[in-house]
Amino acid sequence: MEKQRIVFATANLNKLREVREIIGSAYNVVGLKDIACNDDIPETQPTLEGNSLQKAQWVKQHYGVDCFSDDTGLEVEALNGAPGVHSARYANGTHDMAANLDLLMRNMEGVTNRKARFRTVVTLLLGDECHQFEGIVNGHIALRRGGSEGFGYDPVFIPEGESRTFAEMTDEEKNAISHRGRAMRQLADFLKLHDKHS
Numbered sequence: 001m002e003k004q005r006i007v008f009a010t011a012n013l014n015k016l017r018e019v020r021e022i023i024g025s026a027y028n029v030v031g032l033k034d035i036a037c038n039d040d041i042p043e044t045q046p047t048l049e050g051n052s053l054q055k056a057q058w059v060k061q062h063y064g065v066d067c068f069s070d071d072t073g074l075e076v077e078a079l080n081g082a083p084g085v086h087s088a089r090y091a092n093g094t095h096d097m098a099a100n101l102d103l104l105m106r107n108m109e110g111v112t113n114r115k116a117r118f119r120t121v122v123t124l125l126l127g128d129e130c131h132q133f134e135g136i137v138n139g140h141i142a143l144r145r146g147g148s149e150g151f152g153y154d155p156v157f158i159p160e161g162e163s164r165t166f167a168e169m170t171d172e173e174k175n176a177i178s179h180r181g182r183a184m185r186q187l188a189d190f191l192k193l194h195d196k197h198s
């Protein structure tokens with residue numbers, strides 16, 4: 001029997017590969033490129049929940065397909081939850097990751113409370129249903145950068161119970177405990193149950 005197709009509202013091929021590994025056995029997960037969507041999808045909401053929903057709704061409305069989307073933020077306690085929903089554009093509003101990291105480390109200079117967490121919100125639009133799943137990994141901001149794996153804020157984030165940053169771990173090690181891994185596994189469990197009942 002042919003696998004049911006579901007669109008992941010992302011153009012990021014690394015994320016697509018990661019998620020296929022988690023839910024790919026039951027579903028044919030395709031990305032935005034596969035439905036010829038090159039839109040600059042708006043992310044103008046003040047929360048991860050809002051942005052995640054906005055992206056999924058855009059795809060559903062414009063392409064008429066079942067889909068899911070994700071939105072992630074790094075929330076630092078001493079910075080009142082910043083960069084949070086602005087993680088991608090923390091420094092000067094652009095997608096400049098080197099500048100984002102520099103700004104974060106400058107803002108954390110001399111700060112002793114280094115507690116932080118990554119949070120991902122996944123939104124699933126399936127038929128008329130809408131469901132959200134949250135994945136969190138607690139940890140802290142390192143005093144200095146370490147590692148060259150991963151992306152984004154990985155070189156400065158040390159998950160709880162670890163001494164290494166995410167950028168010092170393999171993909172597999174990171175996915176097993178990461179925010180996105182946790183949210184996506186909830187999505188996978190939901191889809192499995194849903195299939196059983198449909």
Ligand code: IMP
Nearest residue numbers: 070071072073074087088151152153154
């Ligand atoms: P997005 O919602 O996945 O696009 O993530 C927003 C921003 O959060 C990205 O630009 C990254 O800077 C950061 N980010 C998201 N996921 C991760 C991660 O797994 N590690 C490090 N940084 C991340």
